Amino acid sequence: MARVLSGLLAVFWMSLAQARTGALEHELEAVVHDTAMPLSSLSVLAIRSGQLDFSYQSGARQMGAGAGAVDAHTLYRIASVSKMVTAMGVMKLIEQGKLDLDSDISRYLGYSLRNPAFPDLAITLRMLLSHTSSLRDGAGYYWAGSTTLRSVVTRATPAMWSSMAAPGQYFTYANLNWGIIGTIMEQVTGERFDLLMQRLLLQPMGISGGYYPARFSDAELANLATLYRKRTTDTEVWDSAGAWLAQADEPGVALRSAASVPASYQPGQNATLFSPTGGLRISAHGLGQLMLMLIQRGQYQGRTILEPASIRLMFSQQWLSDGRNGDTEQGQYGSWGLGGQRFGMLENGRDRLVEDSAFHAVGHLGEAYGLLSTFAVDLERGNGMVVLIGGVGRDPALHPGRYSALTCSEERILTALYRHITRPTQP
Template sequence: MGTPWRAVLGAVLLGGAGQAVAVPPAHEALTRELAAIVADPGKPLSGLSVLAMRGGEVVYEGQSGRARIATNGAGADLPVTPRTMFRIASVSKMMTTLALMQLVERGDVSLDADASRYLGFTLRNPHFPDRVITLRQLLTHTSSLRDDAGYSFGAGTALQDVLVREPKAWAADRAPGSYFTYCNLGWGVIGTVMERVTGERFDRLMQRLLLAPLGLRGGYNPAAFSADELADTATLYRRRTTDTEVWNSAGPWIAQVDDYGVRPPVPPAGIDRYVVGTNATLFSPTGGLRISARDLGTVMRMLVDGGRHGGRQLLLPETLAQMFSAQWTYRDPASGDTLNGLYHSWGLGTQRFTDVAGRGNRLVDGAHFEAVGHLGEAYGLVATFAVDLARGDGMVTLIGGFGSDPERDPGSYSALTRAEERILTTLYRGAIAPAPHDPRL
């Protein structure tokens, strides 16, 4: 797929060998526009890395701002580069799901079996003890689990104790399978299932099933990173205190997580005594993957190519079709919580961007762009992975931090922040939008 020019451009943008070619003027303008959004004096962003795919080929990569910011003489300023890895928050859920679906293909787990079979204890909502809970329900946020009791626990905590003894972990008024509520804890359960059926620690399992086969850098455990990977891991920032959570848009950038320019990562406490299959939240299957926009582009290309990468079939096309098909769709308030219009349709561990206007999940202004993928938001990071699998068009955007409160700058045409809207629409128009007379129109 793609024209010869697009293929050559993709090679250059991805650091391919060969003689350099000029960047098209449109992409020079796109780079300037994105940089201006990052440097907005009233609403700055600490850093940005983006990638655009058109017709199955990467046609643009761009970075702006800083991956690390020197503060009070500590650390050093480092720019965002194509190799910069960010903690991508909930986009990690989709990556975890890609590995889980390999276990489904192999028959190690079944989406519709009682998840208790894999956990080694009975998983039930205490308010609905007769209702079975399945991996499909966990993947579609319909399991009736809630985050009110937390969703990340230390090595000394068995997830079983939380799920069996903590009533706040469960909805009292919604039976399993009956209602959509976005829930991070479900991915702790999923990761623990993956550990139990394979006997492998979650971070290492993800390396074996997903990262290594695709040739990706990073992972779910920064303490195991190489020196080069650590040097390329961005710090996430806000101009907001970490304790009192007070914003000061005129103040300094405050590191929120991954401040490895100042201090190196340490292994999770008690990891040497951790019993595999008891609590995978230690590695955050829900949000802990560090990876670059470039490597997310590799994942996107694999999906567009029907699960193939480097001559290897990582996932079957029919598996991906199931993963991205509608498993839950919003009908009315009795069917689920859209989180102020953000969620309207869900696959297996993936969001479906159905281009709903208003306070909905529309990704770009003035164009129809339906896609599948996932959003992420944590510690200042805001991320988008969205791809139209039929056309091979997609976008990855990773914002490293906000200088002003994004909740005070809501989107104008969606439930996203205004900064996200500006970046996604600018990227789409500058790199993906069909030209006049394009046969795809």
């Protein structure tokens, strides 16, 4: 009798799990095909209690007849979530004694880097990682060809600096911080940024992709998703009834030479060529591997990738909005660590991800070329979510979220994953 009851109970729980998964897949499919803002493709996964619990994909890697379907290993250009991954590489170099958070970065660059309005104040790696460096994106944050970073950042261009906020005093999200961080990483190791990140992080974990598609294998290029919008790239005019238009990683656009790295390039000249700020191509599965490593306190398949202290430090609070000490971008940013955001830290704030305001997590968001990405993990409970949207069919600014600074599509996806998978079990 006991065996019979045990068997019946197992069947019951299996049926319940299948029903839950089916309901979640139905909700996600409805978001993908919502005529208000259709999505070109979607790849998500959810981790519960330190175990992969759910994975779902919809759409094709490229538009057109014969294009292959997206799978869990399809690579996406994940935009600013790349910053968090770059920061993991920084933490590894700190462990090795090659970098220090509070030293003047001029010692690493080999030349003086100062805000012209505050020439006596040093800029540190901690400031770069927490977006409090006083650098701004007004003069750009990517320079191609043989341009050196030194020639750009030492010009004292007014648009590159805050004239009001001293280094360390004010939060403003700036992509330029990461171009400098990547260049510093090259300087202290003598290695090109993309190859360095492979050595420090991606190869030891067996993660496909990287920051430089020109070095990808044929298999990686074949499973790379094109990013789309129903918007022209030159006039920025949306046409929701029109065709999907490729925005990035379009097939046949010579991705093997897309970064235009000169043959004479020397590490430490200009790491913006590899886009430490947003150029990582990685899959939902690969991001899930990184998430499991963080949950497992730096361990992955028997190898130590990061020390537990490094992970605690990386996501520890470095900045918290008090309403006057930073630009929150309409409430999107409330608290920041070293290369990662801390979500849901403001009471009734728009820095949350899901409808439940009690959900707190760390990670990063991304948005570029139609892609919308989320990496969010509750390290204490071992629960997390990865969302990669390959493109949007309508102007997302016209479809904002109800309770967050995200789009309505992102809110629906994340709240569905949270409700079905990652919400903590009630005691």
